[in-house]
Amino acid sequence: MKTKFGLFFSFLSFLCLQSQGTKAFDYELLGALVLEDSQMMSYKIEFNRGENNFIQGYSFTDLDGINETKSYIRGYYNPKDDKIQFTESDILYTKSKFLPEEFCFVKFKGTFKGDSKKRLLEGNFVGIYNDKDTCATGKMKLVGIKFVEKKVRKIYKKIKKIKKIDSVVKAEIKPENYLKKFSETKMKSGEKVSVFVYSSKIKLEIWDYGIQDGDIVTIKQNEKVVLKNYKVARKKKQIDLNLQEGNNLIRIITEDSGALETNTTKLKIYDFRREYEVVANLEEGKSATINIVKVKVKTGKK
Numbered sequence: 001m002k003t004k005f006g007l008f009f010s011f012l013s014f015l016c017l018q019s020q021g022t023k024a025f026d027y028e029l030l031g032a033l034v035l036e037d038s039q040m041m042s043y044k045i046e047f048n049r050g051e052n053n054f055i056q057g058y059s060f061t062d063l064d065g066i067n068e069t070k071s072y073i074r075g076y077y078n079p080k081d082d083k084i085q086f087t088e089s090d091i092l093y094t095k096s097k098f099l100p101e102e103f104c105f106v107k108f109k110g111t112f113k114g115d116s117k118k119r120l121l122e123g124n125f126v127g128i129y130n131d132k133d134t135c136a137t138g139k140m141k142l143v144g145i146k147f148v149e150k151k152v153r154k155i156y157k158k159i160k161k162i163k164k165i166d167s168v169v170k171a172e173i174k175p176e177n178y179l180k181k182f183s184e185t186k187m188k189s190g191e192k193v194s195v196f197v198y199s200s201k202i203k204l205e206i207w208d209y210g211i212q213d214g215d216i217v218t219i220k221q222n223e224k225v226v227l228k229n230y231k232v233a234r235k236k237k238q239i240d241l242n243l244q245e246g247n248n249l250i251r252i253i254t255e256d257s258g259a260l261e262t263n264t265t266k267l268k269i270y271d272f273r274r275e276y277e278v279v280a281n282l283e284e285g286k287s288a289t290i291n292i293v294k295v296k297v298k299t300g301k302k
Helices: 002-015 145-159 167-172 175-181
Strands: 027-035 040-049 054-061 069-078 083-094 105-113 120-128 134-144 186-188 192-197 201-208 216-221 224-231 237-242 246-256 262-270 275-283 287-294
Touching: 027 120, 027 145, 040 069, 040 134, 054 083, 069 105, 105 134, 134 145, 186 287, 201 216, 224 237, 246 275, 262 287, 275 287
Parallel strands: 186 275, 192 287
Antiparallel strands: 027 040, 027 134, 040 054, 054 069, 069 083, 083 105, 083 192, 105 120, 120 134, 201 237, 201 262, 216 224, 216 246, 246 287, 262 275
C-alpha cells in the first residue's frame, strides 16, 4: 500500500507544480513530455493570448529536478479550430550542467481545448538544438492546473481516512502543504542555478518570506563579499551588482539558520528584460550558488 502511494505521489510531483513568479496568465497547464523511448519528463506552460491569437509565455521542463529549466515560448492558438503551436527559445534559468548551445528546445503542434472544464492539450513535439538538428521526438499531454488541484484534493479526502498512513505523511500530502512545496524555484545546499541576463548591472533583493526567525546570511560575488552577516528580515534588502562578461558566481552562505533548522531566504534578480525569483532552503554552514551569465546581445551582423 505504502509503495503504491509513493509511486502515485511521485507522479503527482510531475503535475502539481504551481506558477513561478507573480504574474497571472490566461492559461496554465501541466503534465509531461513522453519521449519515443517511453521516458517521461515533467512539463508545464503558462501563457497569455494576445492580438491575432498570438501567444507568449514560459515553459518549465523537469520541474523540481536536476535539469529544471525555464524558457520563453511563443506561438499561435486559434480557439475556433482548437489548433495550437509554439516554440521554446531563450533560456531564463536552468539547474542543468549543459551549456546553452547544448539545450534541446521544444517545438510543438497539437490541439488545445482551452474552453473546456479540463483544458486538455495534446499533440506531438520535436526537440531541436540551436543548430536546427533534431535531438528528441515524442508526445505532449497537459491539463489545466485547476483540474489537477481538484484531483489532488479529492485524493487527499480518501487518503486521510486510511489508518495505515501515519499523520506525518498525511500532513505532507495535505493539498495546502503538498501544492505549496512546488510553488517556487528552490535551491538546496550545494545546488547551482544558472540565470541568463543581458544587463551589465542588475538589482538583487533579499528577504525572509516565511517566519522571521533570525536567519543570517553572507553573499559573495566571485568570492568577494557584497553582504556580510546580514540578518534577513521581512523588509526587502536591495543590492546593486555590476556584472563582468560571462559568469558571475553569486554564493549565498547560511551563517545562522535561526530558530528553525533551515534558512528560507528568498532572492529576486531584476534585469531590464526579465526577473528571476528563488527560495534558498539552506542548512546552517552550507551554501548554494546562482551563476549569473551575462549574455551578449545579438546584433544580427555576421
